[in-house]
Amino acid sequence: MRRFSLYFLVIVFLGACKEDENPTLAEFPQKWVFSGISSSWEANPVINPIADSLYYYELNENGTFTKFIGEFELHGNYETVADADNNPEYLVFRYDQETYLEDRERDGFGLIHYCGQDYEPFSFVDSNTIKGSWGACDGPNLYFERR
Numbered sequence: 001m002r003r004f005s006l007y008f009l010v011i012v013f014l015g016a017c018k019e020d021e022n023p024t025l026a027e028f029p030q031k032w033v034f035s036g037i038s039s040s041w042e043a044n045p046v047i048n049p050i051a052d053s054l055y056y057y058e059l060n061e062n063g064t065f066t067k068f069i070g071e072f073e074l075h076g077n078y079e080t081v082a083d084a085d086n087n088p089e090y091l092v093f094r095y096d097q098e099t100y101l102e103d104r105e106r107d108g109f110g111l112i113h114y115c116g117q118d119y120e121p122f123s124f125v126d127s128n129t130i131k132g133s134w135g136a137c138d139g140p141n142l143y144f145e146r147r
Contacts, residue, residue: 027061028061029058030057031147032142032144033147034056036143037141040133047071047143054069064077065077066095068135074095074111075098076093076094076095076096076099077094079094080092083088091121094119100118113139114137118131121133125143128145128146129144
């Protein structure tokens with residue numbers, strides 16, 4: 001009986017140490033790195049992994065962020081949109097006016113990835129993964145992992 005009690009306590013202790021599955025933005029600064037891409041046109045799309053990406057977001061505690069794509073930097077503010085139980089559902093990046101205008105005036109491919117707007121919405125897949133979709137603009141789903 002004593003041995004059973006010891007095993008039971010160990011199991012309870014290990015269960016209590018389980019990582020929280022709710023997405024959180026409590027630790028700063030944060031770095032979210034481009035980690036995968038999938039089609040927005042398929043019912044069950046395959047996520048194609050990306051390694052050694054130079055595309056990432058750095059989030060600061062004061063609500064600002066910087067987006068890095070190679071040599072380019074874009075700036076703005078972010079907000080978290082929560083569900084009815086106050087669990088984060090979406091992460092929205094809103095670009096400052098200067099960054100938005102610079103992006104619109106670029107020749108070639110834009111660096112703000114959402115239908116020519118001044119924001120990018122991402123949904124939480126889990127506590128360490130967010131997914132942005134260009135689906136509304138006939139583009140792919142982009143995945144980012146917290147590192």
